[in-house]
Amino acid sequence: MHMVAIGGSDAGISAALRAREVDPGAEVTVVVADAYPNYSICGIPYYVSGEVPHWRSLAHRTIADLEAAGMALRLDTTARSIDTQGRKLLVTGPDGAEDLISYDHLIIGTGAVSVRPPITGLAALGPGDGVHLLHSMGDTFALMATLEDTAPASAVIVGAGYIGLEMAEALTAKGLAVTQIEQLPEVLPTVDPQLGALVHADLAACGVEILTGTAVRSVGQADPGESGRLRVEAVNSAGEPVTRHADLVLVVVGVRPDTSLAVSAGATLGAKGAIAVDRGMRTGLPGVYAAGDCAVTYHRLLGETYLPLGTTAHKQGRVAGENACGGHREFAGSLGTQVVKIFDQAAARTGLRDHEAVAAGFDPVTTGAEADDHKAYYPGSHRIHLRFTGDRGTGRLLGVQLFGHKHAEIAKRVDIAAAAIFHGMTVDEVSDLDLSYTPPLGSPWDAVQIGAQAWVRHAGQP
16 A cells, blocks of 8 residues: 655644554655655744754654654645545655556645735735734744844734744744734633733733734835834724834734645535535545645634644644545544743643634633642642633533643643543532642642633633
8 A cells, every 4th residue: 555645844744643553555656846844844933043952853753763663754745636536646766757556545744835925015025025924834934043143123013822922932032123913802822812911911010012903014125214123014903003123023913824735636615715524534535535734624612623732733644644544543633732842931722712602602701810830839839720611501611711820730730621521510519520639730629620610700610
């Protein structure tokens, strides 16, 4: 059996590794558009900041590791078209020569591409002008070249989602004066505004200028005599013009699925224009699977959606690789569990917020609470802000959001909530969980359980 995976990031490599585990005799080829297979895109901000000293450290596995696992890598090779009837993939190699690769099963893991918003002047500017997108290793090297060659003193970041916040910290650590512009009313719009406001305050305390409710209209070269290389024109929520000058502009407003190859082969699209797949990651094309940021996501509470996350891509790729070898595995589903570090704080979420729960047919109640990460009498305790969402009628836990110090185990506490939601627990049942306790690390009632109990009291549950 010959399996071909298109894409050398999370989904493609996970599929290849799983195929070799299931069938050690399988021939596995991975077609990679660049020379950097299995690199952690999520780690890019920490390389930019200098916390990760060398870009090669971002590799989950080296090329030698991947080849030792039994896969053949076709680097700097672009997939051009898929002949689904003949089961052949047309590619262009690094020398420009075309080649046909025969396959028995094909995994499409083409990932996502950065959204380029309709900002006047953006299309005409690029890294040489100090204007950057950030989604690949190539983007990373271009940004680092700007930082090293031009020594910028200031930056404007367009977008205040996960990557935007991480890059605000990274560029601040590099000594740049950072202005962050977000069109929505608050930063980190994947959490409720009450927690977004805490993130906002933390950014401001660390020297980042935050402009929320502000839409960037144009980016252009600064006039002679103006400070900075670039001029950013925006409009705030009151309709007032806003102008900022900077040496570097970073646009990170999200991603969209890269589906052109799949569409040209006849694949059907689903939520947000991602490739439609069943829970076995099958596209409906003969022998063709899709996984990762190019494919739709089955959400355990929402059904089909689009939720590009590295954790999801790894899981979907593993399912696709196993099924390509004759397996019958299904993707169990996502809850959108995420965490982000912002300077010395961290924010996390899992499951649904109110508006998402309403759209899914629930009757949600959300309440806030605060708790210490461990017994306050032991030095170094930190306060955690929690928001719990549950269904009014059934008491079912639907979502949890957390904000607190990076040493307050925010990530692991949101994982407790994710496990509870995954298994359909009620909010009240969270108090029954047998969680660990010692005064330097926790409390007899963990912070998550205190948040659950606050919800039960607020919702009037028995």
